[in-house]
Amino acid sequence: MLYFYNMEKRLEQLPKLAAEAKKENLKYFTNLKRKTPKNLDYVMQDLHEAEFKKTDCLECANCCKTTSPIFTDKDIERVAKHLKMKVAAFTNQYLQRDEDDFMVLKSAPCTFLDTTDNTCFIYDVRPKACAEYPHTNRKKFIGITDLTVENTAICPATYNIVEALKKSLPMVSNKKIRRK
Numbered sequence: 001m002l003y004f005y006n007m008e009k010r011l012e013q014l015p016k017l018a019a020e021a022k023k024e025n026l027k028y029f030t031n032l033k034r035k036t037p038k039n040l041d042y043v044m045q046d047l048h049e050a051e052f053k054k055t056d057c058l059e060c061a062n063c064c065k066t067t068s069p070i071f072t073d074k075d076i077e078r079v080a081k082h083l084k085m086k087v088a089a090f091t092n093q094y095l096q097r098d099e100d101d102f103m104v105l106k107s108a109p110c111t112f113l114d115t116t117d118n119t120c121f122i123y124d125v126r127p128k129a130c131a132e133y134p135h136t137n138r139k140k141f142i143g144i145t146d147l148t149v150e151n152t153a154i155c156p157a158t159y160n161i162v163e164a165l166k167k168s169l170p171m172v173s174n175k176k177i178r179r180k
């Protein structure tokens with residue numbers, strides 16, 4: 001597993017590392033779906049916690065810089081209220097509908113990211129998708145493995161968590177050993 005202490009270097013290397021690991025990761029998760037260990041969510045929660053003890057999101061913010069969270073109706077109401085704006089005015093100013101019919105930000109990096117220190121102007125009321133990203137500690141993790149593989153190219157912590165998972169729960173080959 002590759003850990004880089006310098007976040008800039010980690011982010012620079014990430015797309016290449018994620019692309020190289022993608023095929024193996026997809027195959028690994030296909031097998032894991034066929035035979036999902038009962039304790040998978042607990043293993044993931046431990047790996048998630050261990051990784052975020054080492055990775056400081058304030059040094060990174062790559063998710064906020066490069067992708068948009070989905071804004072649910074509740075998110076929109078809560079953030080608009082916080083900004084003392086009407087829902088329609090907030091929506092018109094900041095959001096657009098994507099090809100999957102979800103409301104997302106019009107621009108990246110996120111309008112609410114303070115690029116001087118990577119803090120979020122609306123942290124206490126941020127969208128649920130922001131609060132839960134990168135979802136590696138969520139229940140029924142097995143349902144979001146495709147999304148997780150995609151996230152390995154965006155989130156250096158997710159990349160490391162998946163690498164650690166493959167070591168923690170190695171793929172067991174179904175091949176029988178031939179007796180001579």
Ligand code: SF4
Pocket residue numbers: 055056057058060061062063064133134154155156157158
């Ligand atoms: S969740 Fe991942 S991509 Fe987002 S700031 Fe933290 S480490 Fe970076």
Ligand code: SF4
Pocket residue numbers: 063064068069110111112113114119120121122123126127130
């Ligand atoms: S709302 Fe905050 S946490 Fe969410 S993407 Fe924007 S800056 Fe990041």
